[in-house]
Amino acid sequence: MTVQAAPADSDAPTVDRSRRHFLETAGLAGVATVGLPFALSACRQPDAPDMPQNLATAATSLPKRHEISPGQLDEYYGLWSGGHSGEVRVLGMPSGREIKRIPVFNRCAMSGWGQTNESKAILGTRADGTMKYTTGDTHHVHASYTDGTYDGKYAWVNEKIHGRIARIRLDTFECDKITEIPHIQGFHGIFPDKRDPVKAEVNHTTRVFCGSEFAIPQPNDGRDLDDPTKYYSVFSCVDAETMEVRWQCKVKGNMDLVATSFSGKLAAANQYNVENGAMLADMMSAERDACVFFNVARIEQAISDGRFYTLSDSKVPIVDGTPEKNTDPKTALTAYVPVPKNPHGVNASPDGKYFICAGKLSPTATVIDVAAVERWFEGEVPEIAQTIVAEVELGLGPLHTAFDGRGNAFTTLFLDSQIVKWNVEKAIAFYKGDNNAAYVVDRLDVMYQPGHLNASMSETREADGKWLITGCKFSKDRFLPVGPLHPENEQIIDISGEKMQLIADHPVWPEPHDFIVMRRDIVKPRQIYDLAEFPNAVKESRVVREGRKVTVHLISVAPSFSLPEVRVKKGDEVTVILTNMDKVEDLTHGFALPKYDVNFIVNPQETKSVTFKADKPGVYWFYCSHFCHALHLEMRSRLLVEA
Ligand code: RUQ
Ligand code: CUA
Numbered sequence: 001m002t003v004q005a006a007p008a009d010s011d012a013p014t015v016d017r018s019r020r021h022f023l024e025t026a027g028l029a030g031v032a033t034v035g036l037p038f039a040l041s042a043c044r045q046p047d048a049p050d051m052p053q054n055l056a057t058a059a060t061s062l063p064k065r066h067e068i069s070p071g072q073l074d075e076y077y078g079l080w081s082g083g084h085s086g087e088v089r090v091l092g093m094p095s096g097r098e099i100k101r102i103p104v105f106n107r108c109a110m111s112g113w114g115q116t117n118e119s120k121a122i123l124g125t126r127a128d129g130t131m132k133y134t135t136g137d138t139h140h141v142h143a144s145y146t147d148g149t150y151d152g153k154y155a156w157v158n159e160k161i162h163g164r165i166a167r168i169r170l171d172t173f174e175c176d177k178i179t180e181i182p183h184i185q186g187f188h189g190i191f192p193d194k195r196d197p198v199k200a201e202v203n204h205t206t207r208v209f210c211g212s213e214f215a216i217p218q219p220n221d222g223r224d225l226d227d228p229t230k231y232y233s234v235f236s237c238v239d240a241e242t243m244e245v246r247w248q249c250k251v252k253g254n255m256d257l258v259a260t261s262f263s264g265k266l267a268a269a270n271q272y273n274v275e276n277g278a279m280l281a282d283m284m285s286a287e288r289d290a291c292v293f294f295n296v297a298r299i300e301q302a303i304s305d306g307r308f309y310t311l312s313d314s315k316v317p318i319v320d321g322t323p324e325k326n327t328d329p330k331t332a333l334t335a336y337v338p339v340p341k342n343p344h345g346v347n348a349s350p351d352g353k354y355f356i357c358a359g360k361l362s363p364t365a366t367v368i369d370v371a372a373v374e375r376w377f378e379g380e381v382p383e384i385a386q387t388i389v390a391e392v393e394l395g396l397g398p399l400h401t402a403f404d405g406r407g408n409a410f411t412t413l414f415l416d417s418q419i420v421k422w423n424v425e426k427a428i429a430f431y432k433g434d435n436n437a438a439y440v441v442d443r444l445d446v447m448y449q450p451g452h453l454n455a456s457m458s459e460t461r462e463a464d465g466k467w468l469i470t471g472c473k474f475s476k477d478r479f480l481p482v483g484p485l486h487p488e489n490e491q492i493i494d495i496s497g498e499k500m501q502l503i504a505d506h507p508v509w510p511e512p513h514d515f516i517v518m519r520r521d522i523v524k525p526r527q528i529y530d531l532a533e534f535p536n537a538v539k540e541s542r543v544v545r546e547g548r549k550v551t552v553h554l555i556s557v558a559p560s561f562s563l564p565e566v567r568v569k570k571g572d573e574v575t576v577i578l579t580n581m582d583k584v585e586d587l588t589h590g591f592a593l594p595k596y597d598v599n600f601i602v603n604p605q606e607t608k609s610v611t612f613k614a615d616k617p618g619v620y621w622f623y624c625s626h627f628c629h630a631l632h633l634e635m636r637s638r639l640l641v642e643a
């Protein structure tokens, strides 16, 4: 069935209730959301039947309900990077309600992240015991896979400034490990692998691949400062469980975003600076940059064969993936697919067939056949450029691509402030010479300048084509002004029908870069912590002195702390270990200590500790800072510091 195009105007749809009712009772409602496969080119088909415009508009613009009524739960978890807030955020989708902020590379005054000894052990500390870094810039959140779809175990997020990757447990939605990757700067793209390239039985994520944008002298110890021709970048593989860096691969040029194949054999990164330029003009001098592919099994074989080197005091094995050293496809570790000038995102289509590299400076997307790249590595494809099956125009400033699982791709056009929906197989047919293959299905204006976008379950085998979220870098006039700096605008788009429907705007504080949207049944959050996971859990409350070190073993049970007073001497180094023995979900207590700048919470069956110097004599009420009970205000005890 073919439907006449709705008007190009794509403002938030207002659906006339009576018409919707009419359509539903007339049994036509389904038309709005399903049953229109590939009628896309309607707007371009001269022979489309003359359908009454108003009916067509209504039929194609019925928005799916996205409002979640009070008391109702969202259908999806959204994991949002918080940009240079250093955090990760959890949003319910499709409501867009923010449910949690997960501190990762930032200090959190509520949870004590960055202050508790446990969080500092994860974050890393300086000699004086403070956080090693207090700045962080999160960009990309991706989650672990089993069998080509999310398994709800872990998520990872990169931190661009200092080159760190963090893991988030999806049972507690908390960060449990952070790794600082050696020899990189401008750490940008990450992607978990989807299965093991060698061990066929391992069908889940065991590695996370990491790109890096900025080439630096290797080692970066003061040599080669003025000679950028000697700088280079390395691609890193991090073990998903241990979070140790398994290996690195030296490349020609830089890396930006990362994608992985469903076969587990390949990882790839788009490169916008094959020139290895240190100046802007140099970075844009080549006509084509590249999408570099890594043959994971071969790299790991090279390492087990001892064909690697190491740098400075790091033990991480590094292999040479530069083109000069990888000329024979049958032994090559890497393959450089030439793509138009300064590309941006690279995304894997959910059918496993294609990697799509967005043009950024070129108005095109390049479609790379993943199986053909695998065949190139077997010597079966003469030229690497032959793995490109389409290079089609989409509009100005293509950045990132998402998928609906029905053969369509959605690409952000930064300069055009649009999302373009296009059909991948038709684009391939068009590129092959079929001029009738109208691959552009729809365009939607978004507000404004979109960077990332993602669709529900997009880069999994279960891409369901229901919701698309786009992260607009500018909100301009969409929200009440709050001074010179505005929030960004996350827009929710219904993609269940042929035409995209803008459903809602949400202000988000700068700046989310990327996000994923995961079905809620995949995630199994815990209700309380497991005491056994805390080796320092307090079983018996007491104060133990060893010289000038005093350890306060403290228990909280609503509405009191186990010790009514704690007495120490001026100059003591005090460690408070607090275990929350309450067993009721969400029965959380806080520990706030005036003038000593201490605050953290402990969730049911959790243990945390903080160490500080008791350098101010006097009486200090430590109190519960998290509302827990009718006697929450009374939940306080005294720290007595003797002069
Ligand atoms: S990048 S706007 Cu940090 Cu993900 Cu593309
Ligand atoms: Cu315990 Cu408030």
Ligand code: CA
Pocket: 272, 273, 274, 275, 282, 283, 284, 285, 286, 288, 289, 341, 342
């Ligand atoms: Ca370039």
